[in-house]
Amino acid sequence: MSTTAVAHAHAGHPPTTTGLDHRKIAIWAFIGSECMLFASLISTYLIYKGRSVTGPFPHEWWCRATKATSAAGPIAGCPAGELFKPILNIPVTSQSTFVLLMSSLAMVLALAAVENNDKPGWAGPGWGGRLLESSKLWLLTTAILGAGFLCYQAYEFTSFIHEGLTIKTNLFGSSFFTLTGFHGAHVTAGVLWLLTLLAIDIKRGLGPRDALLVDISALYWHFVDVVWIAIFTLVYLIR
Amino acid sequence: MAHEPAHHGAPETVASAEAHVAGGEVHEHPTWHTYKWVALILTVITIVEVWVYYIPAFVASRIFVPALLTMSAVKFVIVVMFYMHLKYDHKLFRALFTGPLIIAMTTIIALMFLFAKLVIRTG
Amino acid sequence: MATTAAVPTYSGTSEHAETGLWSWLTTVDHKRIAALYLGTSLFWFLIGGIEATIIRAQLAFPNGKVVSAQVFNELFTMHGTTMIFLVVMPLSAAFFNLLIPLQIGARDVAFPRLNAFSYWVYLFGSIFLNVSWFIGSAPDGGWFGYTPLTTLAYSKNLNIDFWVLGLQILGVSSLAAGFNFITTIVNMRAPGMYFMRMPIFTWMAFIVQFLIVLAFPVITIALIFLQFDRFFGTNFYEIAQGGDPLLWQHLFWIFGHPEVYILILPAFGLVSEVLPTFSRKPLFGYPVMVYSGMLIAFLGFGVWAHHMFAVGMGPIADTVFGVTTMLIAIPTGVKIFNWIFTMWGGVLRFTTAMKFAITLVALFTVGGISGVMHASPPADLQQTDTYFIVAHFHYVLVAGSMMGLFAGVYYYFPKFTGRLLDETLGNWHFWLFFIGVNLTFFPMHFSGLYGMPRRIYRYDAGQGWELFNLLSSIGVAFQAVGTIIGFWNFWRSSKVGAIAGADPWGAPTLEWSIPSPPPDYNFATIPTVTSRYPLWDVKSPALTADVPPGVVDRGRGRTPPTIRIPTARELGIPMPNPSIKPLFAALFMTLMFASLIAIHKDKVQLAVALVIVFAGALTASLYAWLLTPLEDEH
CATH class of the missing domain: 1.10.287 (Helix Hairpins)
Structure with missing residues (x-):
């Protein structure tokens, strides 16, 4: 083997064993780990469901004076001002769920735009194609929808506190705020991540060689979304 | 396992080569x-x-x-x-996700049994 | 890839690129990080050992007066926490760091700076945990921290806060390392290093990383609940509010049982390297070793409640967990038999490493069998919370994990330092430790069956426990002297030990094909692997041609032969730049967690301010880290 050949063999990095990027394997391992994190939180919520000794309750009407609860509707004979509605606000949370689902759509479009950034016109003719080609637009949209979800959550948390449910009030409050708070913290980290990518995109433009950066953030973002799909059903809808 | 000849030069080259591989998958992406x-x-x-x-x-x-x-x-x-x-990606990722997911779901179900939460509603 | 490139002839040390404090603070080299892990965990082994010695001094005679009940509680809590989280796990991590890249033919781990971050988090977390001694509030709730004992109602001081926050910090270190090593093993194997050709140590390390990344999130959440209960008045473990202390026990053991395998599988891996080398035979039943390791890990997630038979979970749960626990004995027993058959008919060489390894095989079996005993719920009800259990888990952890890890230290010390450990001192270390371990822990089976409960700080005479306790305490003296001799050996041999060649043992795996200590780039040419034992493989002469057989130079204290090994720059190998940023990120993260202590002192605003400041500093250092490329552009 000639000297130059040796030098060449030494230069640079050997290709990865699987041909995949390290970071993508790491993010999937991380997502696997997060499954166990949310499994612990969700288990705790479900174990403590219906074990709170005081109200407010997620799905039941309750009467402070008589300590009676009812899943069916208002409790007869409860003094005025002592009767409380179930605390979960399904219409509002349905909207925030929709917002988060749509953010996932925006995220896949952002990734597609970045991956095809070197092929002008890939998304077809007309204004629709031009819209689909804008990675900045879709990154921004995803971040805004994520921030919108957080606004819904902030509204939900403050209204619960006004209605007398804090993290200290009962088991429902403790497990609910911790579970959804953890999810919200993940969304917050995701929004920061997306804004960072957007800043890089504005500064120097993201192209196919950066696709992996967007890909791993997208995987994280969709994972946070599927966790919410589970939470929405298990916490909000199932009584 | 196809091993290309060693890359010459900077990590940038490697990164773009990998992006190229990823680019190859783009056609399969929805x-x-x-x-x-x-x-x-x-x-x-x-x-x-x-x-x-x-x-x-x-x-x-x-x-x-x-x-x-x-x-x-x-x-x-x-x-x-x-x-x-x-659905389209490397099967390794499927394993990295479904394995932990199965353990996580089994753990949830086992805990539901242990805390007597998993009972069949009879009317 | 052609591998016939001339492997440089080497023996002796590589050219040290840099030494000095700054180079250690900024290092991203997996071998240096391994050395840091090794040194730090051995230091904590001494501290944990001192704690154990005081415990045994207190219990040597009835009505001991060495320490108070409170100090005794702190001692056994910190002894357990230290030995598990600050000794066995990071000592295993030292070997993960050193060996995974070397065994798979890689130049570093997948994320070198994340690797440095893991170490610094471990270091700062361990210091934080032990600072509690100096302010008189060392954790005192047992290493398992059962609620409600650890809730604010029963533990008003800072003790448990240090424990909770310390474990959170250490968990970050393990998780970060876990993702790093998974990626490294999947993605950085040399050409031809198929999964079923990986050395067993790397296999066990791979399995352990999955255990870590799946088990640690659960303890993280359990600790967050406890932390919130203590700091913010939530109700997770408040019985009056309907909370259930059993939730803690379940979550803790969902983590805690996989943790047991996190502690033992690396030692199993090391022994699986040592036994073939010194038997001059390939490992018996390699695929079965791999599959049994996987099976142990998988079943390890389905046995946790066997730690909780005494709480009365009902016949169905008891049966299920009893059966799964007994099932796990099958893959474990298979491993024991494979090791025995590896030695069977081999050309055995009884080096110190080999003695430690054989001891693991023998004594782990003792601990394993007592484990099968309390897999049976009726038997467990008799044994639970007695010294019988203490005997069991010390047989698997000290006579198992620690023996295996010491085997690894003796075996791999030449690869770490380029020098061999002294065999005479090693023999003293081994025999004293061996006698000490058995003398300490075997009598505990009897004191336990005679009814002596765990965690009592004194006992009355006349219950038949005196002799066994005295024997246990004498045993600790043997262990202590043995350990001191061993540490003296480590220190002295690292200065004046005999120079080891690349392959002093005639070992079969890839790490022995490169100089000791390896140059920063490990492999001048990434090797192509054609078998499980490339250095024993007549079909790969390229890898073995330049490896001198056996020890190059037995002379003590000689300076290593100065055969120059080319630097990475000369070979044109891009190396990651040193970076101080992981250290800063780790420091700010530790300080962020530590600031929460102020909440307990009713200085909530101060705590919030500090957390915000350190979280900001952490974020800034993370951005600085992530936006700096790992390497210079070429």
Whole structure:
């Protein structure tokens, strides 16, 4: 083997064993780990469901004076001002769920735009194609929808506190705020991540060689979304 | 395992080579139309979920919980398959996700049994 | 890739690129990080050992008066926490760091700076945990921290806060390392290094990383609940509010049982390297070793409640967990038999490493069998919370994990330092430690069956426990002297030990094909692997041609032969730049967690301010880290 050949063999990095990027394997391992994190939180919520000794309750009407609860509707004979509605606000949370689902759509479009950034016109003719080609637009949209979800959550948390449910009030409050708070913290980290990518995109433009950066953030973002799909059903809808 | 000859030079080269590999997959990735349909299905299922929540007879029925769990499982699976590209991506990623997911779900179910939460509703 | 490139002839040390404090603070080299892990964990082994010695001094005679009940509680809590989280796990991590890249033919781990971050988090977390001694509030709730004992109602001081926050910090270190090593093993194997050709140590390390990344999130959440209960008044473990202390026990053991395998599988891996080398035979039943490791890990997630038979979970749960626990004995027993058959008919060489390894095989079996005993719920009800249990887990952890890790230290010390450990001192270390371990822990089976409960700080005479306790305490003296001799050996041999060649033992795996200590780039040419034992493989002469057989130079204290090994720059190998940023990120993260202590002192605003400041500093250092490329552009 000639000297130059040796030098060449030494230069640079050997290709990865699987041909995949390290970071993508790491993010999937991380997502696997997060499954166990949310499994612990969700288990705790479900174990403590219906074990709170005081109200407010997620799905039941309750009467402070008589300590009676009812899943069916208002409790007869409860003094005025002592009767409380179930605390979960399904219409509002349905909207925030929709917002988060749509953010996932925006995220896949952002990734597609970045991956095809070197092929002008890939998304077809007309204004629709031009819209689909804008990675900045879709990154921004995803971040805004994520921030919108957080606004819904902030509204939900403050209204619960006004209605007398804090993290200290009962088991429902403790497990609910911790579970959804953890999810919200993940969304917050995701929004920061997306804004960072957007800043890089504005500064120097993201192209196919950066696709992996967007890909791993997208995987994280969709994972946070599927966790919410589970939470929405298990916490909000199932009584 | 195809090993290309060693890359010459900087990590930049490697990165772009890998991006190129990823670029090769792009053609297999779904297009805007797939993404649009997935979003539509997600929206429709969510609407159905919320709608049945407001039907007292359905809520009281035995299929309420299984129906909701199924609907949310469908949403979960299509996001993972299409938006997270697990349907198209390397099978290693599938293993890295489904393995832990199975352990996580089994743990939840075992805990539900241990805390007597998993009981079959009889009317 | 052609591998016939001339492997440089080497023996002796590589050219040290840099030494000095700054180079250690900024290092991202997996071998240096391994050395840091090794040194730090051995230091904590001494501290944990001192704690154990005081415990045994207190219990040597009835009505001991060495320490108070409170100090005794702190001692056994910190002894357990230290030995598990600050000794066995990081000592295993030292070997993960050193060996995974070397065994798979890689130049570093996948994320070198994340690797440095893991170490610094471990270091700062361990210091934070032990600072509690100096302010008189060392954790005192047992290493398992059962609620409600650890809730604010029963533990008003800072003790448990240090424990909770310390474990959170250490968990970050393990998780970060876990993702790093998974990626490294999947993605950085040399050409031809198929999964089923990986050395067993790397296999066990791979399995352990999955255990870590799946088990640690659960303890993280359990600790967050406890932390929130203590700091913010939530109700997770408040019985009056309907909370259930059993939730803690379940979550803790969902983590805690996989943790047991996190502690033992690396030692199993090391022994699986040592036994073939010194038996001059390939490992018996390699695929079965791999599959049994996987099976142990998988079943390890389904046995946790066997730690909780005494709480009365009902016949069905007891049966299920009893059966799964007994099932796990099958893959474990298979491993024991494979090791025995590896030695069977081999050309055995009884080096110190080999003695430690054989001891693991023998004594782990003792601990394993007592484990099968309390897999049976009725038997467990008799044994639970007695010294019988203490005997069991010390047989698997000290006579198992520590023996295996010491085997690894003796075996791999030449690869770390380029020098061999002294065999005479090693023999003293081994025999004294061996006698000490058995003398300490075997009598505990009897004191336990005679009814002596765990965690009592004194006992009355006349219950038949005196002799066994005295024997246990004498045993600790043997262990202590043995350990001191061993540490003296480590220190002295690292200065004046005999120079080891690349392959002093005639070992079969890839790490022995490169100089000791390896140059920063490890492999001048990434090797192509054609078998499980490339250095024993007549079909790969390229890898073995330049490896001198056996020890190059037995002379003590000689300076290593100065055969120059080319630097990475000369070979044109891009190396990651040193970076101080992981250290800063780790420091700010530790300080962020530590600031929460102020909440307990009713200085909530101060705590919030500090957390915000340190979280900001952490974020800034993370951005600085992530936006700096790992390497210079070429």
